[in-house]
Amino acid sequence: MLQPSNMIKSVFLAATVLTMANSCQNADAADGYEVSGQLKNAPAGTVVRLSELVSNQFVEKGQAQTDASGSFTLKGSSATPGIFQLKVDDANQVLLMLDNKTKVQVSGDAKSLPVTYTVKGSKDAEVLRQLTQVMQGTKGEMESLGQRYNAAGQAGKAEEMKDIEKQFYVIQGRNNNKIKSLIRRNVTTVVGGFAVGAFLNPEEEFQFVDSVATVQRKANPNSPFTKELTARLEPMRATAAGATAPEINLPKPEGGTLALSSLRGKYVLLDFWASWCGPCRQENPNVVKAYNQFKNKGFTIYSVSLDQDKGKWEKAIAADGLTWHHVSDLAGWNSVGGAAYGVKSIPASYLIDPKGKIIAKNLRGEALAAKLAEVLK
Template sequence: MKSFLFMGALLGMVNACNKNTTPTTSTAGSAAGTYQINGQLQNAPAGTKIYLAELGETQFVSRDTATVGENGKFTFSGTVPEAGIYQVKTTDKNQVLLALSNGSRVELTGDAEKLGDTYSVKGSPDSELWHRYSQALQSTQQQMQQAMPRLEERYSRAAQAGRTDSMRAIQSQAELLQKTSQRPVQQLVRQNPNSIVTAFVVTSILNPEENFTLADSVATQLKTSQPNSRYTKSLVARLDPLRATALGVQAPEISLLAPDGKPVTLTSLRGKYVLIDFWASWCRPCRQENPNVVKAYNKFKDKGFEIYSVSFDQDRDKWLKAIQADGLTWTHVSDLKGWESAAGQTYGIKSIPASFLLDPQGRIIGKNLRGDALAAKLATVLK
């Protein structure tokens, strides 16, 4: 059980130490080819410093500093190399994100002492869109923070009492809560697929692996509307390695030899829920996980569940001995090439154990379901 807080990835960047660089913006003038931020903050005495930073690949990079004048007013203006995400802050705890491009005219107001909760923004459609995303994300975070501790406590009590049915039910509730809480953000993504802000949200905050179909749709549209944007390129680069094994996609075919020397294809098991299990006899975590897999298999094998185990072994005898020793009575295949396994290459396996749960049509519906998570998922789909 774990809490799913969508702001986590963003907060990690927001609170990162800024890299001090020579500012690339200027506080002079506001010609048509420049951006301008006109701000007015409550509880910001004259002389208060306001900082502008650009979102880089892993952290915010300092770009400019302004000083608050009378009535809490300040101004940033200058040029940017391309449309991007920027941070305006008084302190690390009081900051907002804006989208800036040359020609932007942004009006920013709020309370300097609780800026993220009180700010409003006008004049920039992308900045206004981020504000809507921010409100949806904060609502999601609050919902999860309120609900997850109770679910975690119930799960812990059920685990201590050995009530596996209750554990699975609570796990299902947590998964449903997670999916439900994402919907407002997902709806904004669907409504605004051509915005760099949406590209940022999909890449950095939503999990592209769990939302692959939606993310891929956004990437497709951005490649047409903003092909040269770094945010488009970042999203595409994030999706490419996931494309073959994302949730919802058809699992790539595997055809390897079974212990008897005959080839067995993954698609030969079509019509059942299938767990593709990547493991090896020499992999201690794999062997430690095997009892959980055996337990799930014995419970659900007569209800339409099968396992297709792909070994990363190179020694045939050790592979076969491990199968017997651990009581793994399902389908096994291997090309005995270790990490050079053809199936491992296709599925992008970087560590084992690794697993993919397929529905009867061969679509991936779960990944790396370990411990009780596999049985809980099977209990849900094999009602």
């Protein structure tokens, strides 16, 4: 999980991209897609480009020039539904889902396309418009929070940062609930399969996303979005809430090894970190506070370091006052512990119950103490 400031930035980026998403399906259209439209503030000769997302980059498929009324038409073919970018310039572009039965009409202001565009041609287009409006509706508020968070961090105002984090999570939760409601109402559609992976974080919403993937495998088994979603979820399954925590048995700083399973009978926070990880070190005071509050109530911590230098690892443990269980194979990102949990970024954590089941992931700030207070009544 990213540091809150980076999380906020990532949500802003996602909101910026997803605000541009839209899709159309028209069963009566002739083979091959057609994208037509009329744009304000697009004088004759304005170039409109259409590109397809292939291997995480857009490959241009065609371009057209507007006429005196700002109108344009683009045609091509796509045997399976794909994500396309309709672009006037870097600041004015929208995303379309196209296949050979798609006939879509786009309109809007070429100078502010992401916030003014409308799409006609299918129910899917309207669903995606509503989804993007959810993100667009809080974009300004989230940007303001990000600016305030960074300013508070630079000024060393820890309490203000915590308050901003709370506001961020409230907005994020509200957005997620609206998005999930829209997806539920369109769960069997191709756009539903696309939207659940594009608008939600499968790590944080695994149970919901997995349930949608199950429906998609029956309703749209050949959809590239179904296949991509299934492949994306599979490595998460082993560490999803409710799963038995995969075993880790690594060396301790003082010698010997310690198995995660040896701590059964207590609530255990499995914490992935490293001495060189700034966000991890910034989060450590919160973890220390929670540990001191609950260590005598059936709670402990098993920290797995992604360090490679034993001296720096041990120095960080002492400097941050981390008086719990520590292990590491000193293999950095190649740690077998990290691999067992699919760790791609740190800090990352898993709260495990006394029976060895994962019950929560990536609890940060006051969220960790709140969850522990709930389960350790």
